[in-house]
Amino acid sequence: MEQNQIARRMDFIAPFYVMDLLARAKELEAEGRSIIHMEVGEPDFDTPQLIIDEAKKGLDLGFTGYTPAAGIPPLREKIRDHYRNTFDVEVKASRIMITPGSSGALQLVMGVLVNPGESVLMTDPGYPCNKHFVAAVNGVAKPLPVGPDTAYQLSAELIEKHWDDTTRAAMVATPSNPTGTLLSKQELSDIYDVVRGKGGMLIVDEIYQGLVYGRKPFSALSVTDNIIVINSFSKYFTMTGWRLGWLVAPEHYIEAIDRLAQNIFISSTASSQFAALKAFDPECIEVLEKRREEFCKRRDFLLPALSELGFKFPVVPEGAFYLYGDCSELTDDSFSFAYDLLEQEGVAITPGKDFGSNKHEHHVRFAYTTEIDMMQEAVARIRRFLGK
Amino acid sequence: MEQNQIARRMDFIAPFYVMDLLARAKELEAEGRSIIHMEVGEPDFDTPQLIIDEAKKGLDLGFTGYTPAAGIPPLREKIRDHYRNTFDVEVKASRIMITPGSSGALQLVMGVLVNPGESVLMTDPGYPCNKHFVAAVNGVAKPLPVGPDTAYQLSAELIEKHWDDTTRAAMVATPSNPTGTLLSKQELSDIYDVVRGKGGMLIVDEIYQGLVYGRKPFSALSVTDNIIVINSFSKYFTMTGWRLGWLVAPEHYIEAIDRLAQNIFISSTASSQFAALKAFDPECIEVLEKRREEFCKRRDFLLPALSELGFKFPVVPEGAFYLYGDCSELTDDSFSFAYDLLEQEGVAITPGKDFGSNKHEHHVRFAYTTEIDMMQEAVARIRRFLGK
Numbered sequence: 001m002e003q004n005q006i007a008r009r010m011d012f013i014a015p016f017y018v019m020d021l022l023a024r025a026k027e028l029e030a031e032g033r034s035i036i037h038m039e040v041g042e043p044d045f046d047t048p049q050l051i052i053d054e055a056k057k058g059l060d061l062g063f064t065g066y067t068p069a070a071g072i073p074p075l076r077e078k079i080r081d082h083y084r085n086t087f088d089v090e091v092k093a094s095r096i097m098i099t100p101g102s103s104g105a106l107q108l109v110m111g112v113l114v115n116p117g118e119s120v121l122m123t124d125p126g127y128p129c130n131k132h133f134v135a136a137v138n139g140v141a142k143p144l145p146v147g148p149d150t151a152y153q154l155s156a157e158l159i160e161k162h163w164d165d166t167t168r169a170a171m172v173a174t175p176s177n178p179t180g181t182l183l184s185k186q187e188l189s190d191i192y193d194v195v196r197g198k199g200g201m202l203i204v205d206e207i208y209q210g211l212v213y214g215r216k217p218f219s220a221l222s223v224t225d226n227i228i229v230i231n232s233f234s235k236y237f238t239m240t241g242w243r244l245g246w247l248v249a250p251e252h253y254i255e256a257i258d259r260l261a262q263n264i265f266i267s268s269t270a271s272s273q274f275a276a277l278k279a280f281d282p283e284c285i286e287v288l289e290k291r292r293e294e295f296c297k298r299r300d301f302l303l304p305a306l307s308e309l310g311f312k313f314p315v316v317p318e319g320a321f322y323l324y325g326d327c328s329e330l331t332d333d334s335f336s337f338a339y340d341l342l343e344q345e346g347v348a349i350t351p352g353k354d355f356g357s358n359k360h361e362h363h364v365r366f367a368y369t370t371e372i373d374m375m376q377e378a379v380a381r382i383r384r385f386l387g388k
Numbered sequence: 389m390e391q392n393q394i395a396r397r398m399d400f401i402a403p404f405y406v407m408d409l410l411a412r413a414k415e416l417e418a419e420g421r422s423i424i425h426m427e428v429g430e431p432d433f434d435t436p437q438l439i440i441d442e443a444k445k446g447l448d449l450g451f452t453g454y455t456p457a458a459g460i461p462p463l464r465e466k467i468r469d470h471y472r473n474t475f476d477v478e479v480k481a482s483r484i485m486i487t488p489g490s491s492g493a494l495q496l497v498m499g500v501l502v503n504p505g506e507s508v509l510m511t512d513p514g515y516p517c518n519k520h521f522v523a524a525v526n527g528v529a530k531p532l533p534v535g536p537d538t539a540y541q542l543s544a545e546l547i548e549k550h551w552d553d554t555t556r557a558a559m560v561a562t563p564s565n566p567t568g569t570l571l572s573k574q575e576l577s578d579i580y581d582v583v584r585g586k587g588g589m590l591i592v593d594e595i596y597q598g599l600v601y602g603r604k605p606f607s608a609l610s611v612t613d614n615i616i617v618i619n620s621f622s623k624y625f626t627m628t629g630w631r632l633g634w635l636v637a638p639e640h641y642i643e644a645i646d647r648l649a650q651n652i653f654i655s656s657t658a659s660s661q662f663a664a665l666k667a668f669d670p671e672c673i674e675v676l677e678k679r680r681e682e683f684c685k686r687r688d689f690l691l692p693a694l695s696e697l698g699f700k701f702p703v704v705p706e707g708a709f710y711l712y713g714d715c716s717e718l719t720d721d722s723f724s725f726a727y728d729l730l731e732q733e734g735v736a737i738t739p740g741k742d743f744g745s746n747k748h749e750h751h752v753r754f755a756y757t758t759e760i761d762m763m764q765e766a767v768a769r770i771r772r773f774l775g776k
Contacts, residue, residue, distance in 0.1 A: 010648065264520070
């Protein structure tokens with residue numbers, strides 16, 4: 001054995017390329033340059049005061065110890081009520097596991113589902129870590145190139161075509177990162193039928209649930225109980241740094257998921273769990289819904305403005321806070337394009353490379369996690385950068 | 389593929405047996421029974437007020453977003469200073485990674501070190517999750533039976549004898565859980581020589597660092613830089629539910645560890661990191677040192693009291709807050725013994741089964757995480773239970 005050996009799985013686990021770009025952006029800022037940040041997948045809104053106050057209350061009450069690995073029962077019950085009240089779905093609290101972010105949920109799910117060598121189908125482009133959660137347990141991520149024809153989503157046909165003997169699961173995200181597109185109930189139902197027909201598991205990432213514009217959001221759990229759903233307090237509830245998410249799984253898997261969580265996490269952060277009890281309060285939801293409306297206004301500003309500059313959006317993104325622009329008429333190298341745009345004009349966006357290898361050189365992601373007046377300035381800078 | 393299949397690694401990942409006992413203890417409490425808790429590996433002291441106040445300050449400052457995966461730089465620097473000031477060791481901040489508990493650190497280390505089928509040597513008895521962190525990445529945990537002759541620790545000889553072509557690393561803990569025993573500098577140095585001679589990596593768990601009685605604590609980093617050290621804010625700093633730990637690794641591994649952390653965690657809880665900046669303040673250390681003295685008094689009470697009842701402690705535990713008692717003169721079935729003791733006398737202790745398979749039926753663990761007057765009562769109850 002070689003002393004400095006690094007495990008082979010690390011060959012399949014890429015860094016976030018945008019981190020280097022972010023580091024450069026911060027250097028430029030330190031030099032006094034004005035940088036407009038549209039690269040980060042994090043809401044610019046603070047966590048609602050109600051939630052912060054509750055965290056402080058929890059700390060004062062000494063709520064600082066280990067909790068059950070599955071999360072504190074009242075929070076699991078709040079989430080059950082949330083499914084009932086918001087999405088008209090009945091989900092037993094016992095099927096809901098609180099996790100250290102949706103990252104924790106994805107670790108548990110891959111750990112319990114995927115044997116070494118087994119594969120998981122997913123979209124390319126997609127959230128980069130999805131591949132890596134599979135690689136971490138020595139599974140094989142199979143990103144399938146998707147484009148405008150399927151709204152950048154997996155379809156029943158694609159899954160049917162690419163499923164093989166090694167395939168254990170298919171994973172979809174609605175709304176999706178980086179494309180912001182949605183699956184309809186019918187599409188999800190068709191996908192579910194194929195996956196279950198193959199004897200596999202469907203994993204539905206609903207991390208951006210609630211951040212949907214012009215459509216009524218639903219949960220995949222209204223299609224069937226027999227899937228695994230991943231969710232998060234990070235995006236809609238603007239609690240990124242609290243590291244709190246959840247999953248819903250069929251009863252059959254809960255014991256194993258709980259056992260794995262006990263062992264690899266012990267529990268999620270206690271004060272975050274206590275604070276999240278307030279996240280579903282009507283007063284809090286009112287704040288969050290105003291923010292959703294603001295995100296919608298931002299999309300409605302940014303989409304036509306970028307289209308006018310030559311970025312193409314063949315499918316209108318109806319969720320999350322991202323625009324995944326086809327920049328093929330502007331560059332054949334989106335990576336250099338993003339760096340040049342940062343250096344020359346101080347606008348930070350994410351090159352397609354972070355989301356896969358499917359035409360990544362012709363795509364960039366804009367996060368509309370900054371105010372409209374800043375985005376107006378960003379658009380003016382990009383226009384100048386393009387010489388238009 | 390079978391629809392309800394659970395990944396094979398889960399066959400090697402056991403639950404915490406004590407969780408069922410804890411659940412039963414809580415049932416009994418709910419029925420009005422008086423239960424003395426000596427089963428849980430969690431300090432009974434609250435997190436120091438100084439740290440709680442700092443967390444609240446962080447929340448008020450809006451310190452609620454993602455942080456770098458490696459942790460906030462000021463905390464990495466505080467830990468560097470802590471090594472310098474407390475243990476007289478120079479460790480570059482760039483080699484220190486903040487993690488979601490030491491659980492997170494152990495995940496990262498096994499993920500970066502261990503290929504499927506490669507093995508890691510460790511003690512039996514030992515912290516049960518260590519085996520499971522290895523199993524989670526499809527490695528093979530090799531628990532080696534240890535006893536009083538090596539103070540329940542691995543020795544250079546044991547490692548030499550059991551190392552084979554599959555072995556990637558050896559793992560030791562000082563102070564150890566469940567036995568509370570320590571390794572000396574010389575022992576660590578001898579172990580290191582063997583492991584490096586074999587081309588492997590030595591992992592040193594210093595999670596209970598600081599909780600040492602009658603000896604001056606040191607860090608394995610004072611023996612060599614060329615190891616991986618795991619640490620935690622949970623035990624000495626009494627911050628269990630904050631989910632915060634750290635690791636120190638040779639420079640060579642940091643990029644890969646950081647890359648894996650970016651992907652599987654994104655970051656540790658922001659407010660916990662902010663709060664932990666106060667953990668090393670002299671005012672806070674003063675509080676923690678008083679608690680250490682209290683733990684020492686508890687050990688000094690409990691050890692002779694239990695010995696008098698027939699539990700044997702062939703090696704005096706000099707750290708952590710556990711006594712791992714040989715109960716072979718009292719029972720041949722420590723699991724039933726623990727349950728019967730709970731049912732009959734309301735004293736909750738952990739059966740040896742949670743720590744491995746090496747004579748587990750003849751051992752139980754007592755956590756002295758409760759006050760002396762409660763322990764006096766516990767001892768009286770155990771005496772009655774034993775009919776003495």
